[in-house]
Amino acid sequence: MKIDGIDKKIIRSLIKDARIPILSIARDVGISGAAIHQRLRKLEKSELIDSYQMKINPKALGYTTVAFVGVFLETTAVLSSIIKRIKEIKEVVECHYTSGNFTIFIKVLCKDNEDLMLLLDTKIKIINGVSKFETFISLNQQIDRQIHI
Amino acid sequence: MKIDGIDKKIIRSLIKDARIPILSIARDVGISGAAIHQRLRKLEKSELIDSYQMKINPKALGYTTVAFVGVFLETTAVLSSIIKRIKEIKEVVECHYTSGNFTIFIKVLCKDNEDLMLLLDTKIKIINGVSKFETFISLNQQIDRQIHI
DNA sequence: CGTGAAACCCCGTAGAT
DNA sequence: ATCTACGGGGTTTCACG
Numbered sequence: 001m002k003i004d005g006i007d008k009k010i011i012r013s014l015i016k017d018a019r020i021p022i023l024s025i026a027r028d029v030g031i032s033g034a035a036i037h038q039r040l041r042k043l044e045k046s047e048l049i050d051s052y053q054m055k056i057n058p059k060a061l062g063y064t065t066v067a068f069v070g071v072f073l074e075t076t077a078v079l080s081s082i083i084k085r086i087k088e089i090k091e092v093v094e095c096h097y098t099s100g101n102f103t104i105f106i107k108v109l110c111k112d113n114e115d116l117m118l119l120l121d122t123k124i125k126i127i128n129g130v131s132k133f134e135t136f137i138s139l140n141q142q143i144d145r146q147i148h149i
Numbered sequence: 150m151k152i153d154g155i156d157k158k159i160i161r162s163l164i165k166d167a168r169i170p171i172l173s174i175a176r177d178v179g180i181s182g183a184a185i186h187q188r189l190r191k192l193e194k195s196e197l198i199d200s201y202q203m204k205i206n207p208k209a210l211g212y213t214t215v216a217f218v219g220v221f222l223e224t225t226a227v228l229s230s231i232i233k234r235i236k237e238i239k240e241v242v243e244c245h246y247t248s249g250n251f252t253i254f255i256k257v258l259c260k261d262n263e264d265l266m267l268l269l270d271t272k273i274k275i276i277n278g279v280s281k282f283e284t285f286i287s288l289n290q291q292i293d294r295q296i297h298i
Numbered sequence: 299c300g301t302g303a304a305a306c307c308c309c310g311t312a313g314a315t
Numbered sequence: 316a317t318c319t320a321c322g323g324g325g326t327t328t329c330a331c332g
Contacts, residue, residue: 011203015202017201017202018168018203022327031300031301034300035299037326037327039299047208048206048210049204050206051165052167052201053163053201054200054201055295056160056199056296057197057198058296059196060195060197061150061197068217068254083291086291087292090296092292093292094292096215096217098217098288101285134249135249136245136249137247141243141244142245142246143235143236143242143255145242145243146202146204146205146242147239147242147258170307172307172308182308183310183317184316186310187317299332301331301332304329305327306326307327308323308324308326309324309325310321311321312319312321313318314317314319315318
């Protein structure tokens, strides 16, 4: 998959604002709307474009606490059934199977620290196969971006 | 900030596909385009909507390794200057100031594990004030979603 | 890979309910 | 808060270079 300078400009525009009109990109770049359209179709088919998403601001919904939880599993634990249980926890936004100290690693959003404690206590701890976990609370997110194009 | 069922439908549509036409949402929901338009304006003003973003698939660019790095800082370290150095590393997509075991916690995307080793060795380790760090490689991401609406 | 034209569709606003 | 209507503009496809 090779992308040229024009593709990069299209991608950068749409990363900044996914709802920008193609014709507006076309004017910026200096080629016709039809050409941008054609390139976009190709980029979409190439799987370089995963999706176009509206991004919600969790703080506006009262979710002010971001935390990472490293989970240790018992050797007898069945991963797939644990993942299934974790998926049911709506506060979980990421879940990774990891090498390193932990077996799985999750990112959660909670309304406050008390809700986080409650979540750990009533939703994580009780999952069968979870032996222990370690929590890291994000006091401040300094960087949030996509891979550089 | 109170949102009703119609707002939720609008938000869910746009999380799934940020480029969907307002009129298409209108037909789904069963009210006019003008009404959807007005609701969207309100949602945007409320800061519930952070942005509309095209999401890139890093794998299509050859970035196959996802890792988290917990960094310990020396007590004398100046946070802001360290963050500044970290921002210059293009593979870093998230950076959090955390409570817990680590001082800062970052998420990185690399082409492969060798590139990750190189990054840790030549870009993280050498930052003034970094005393040590711990790496967790994501072997598989099982969940990637936004807060549930 | 690029173009412009044509047909179709959408957006944003205005004014009424 | 919703509607219809409208004018300006956007999207998509096409034949062609």
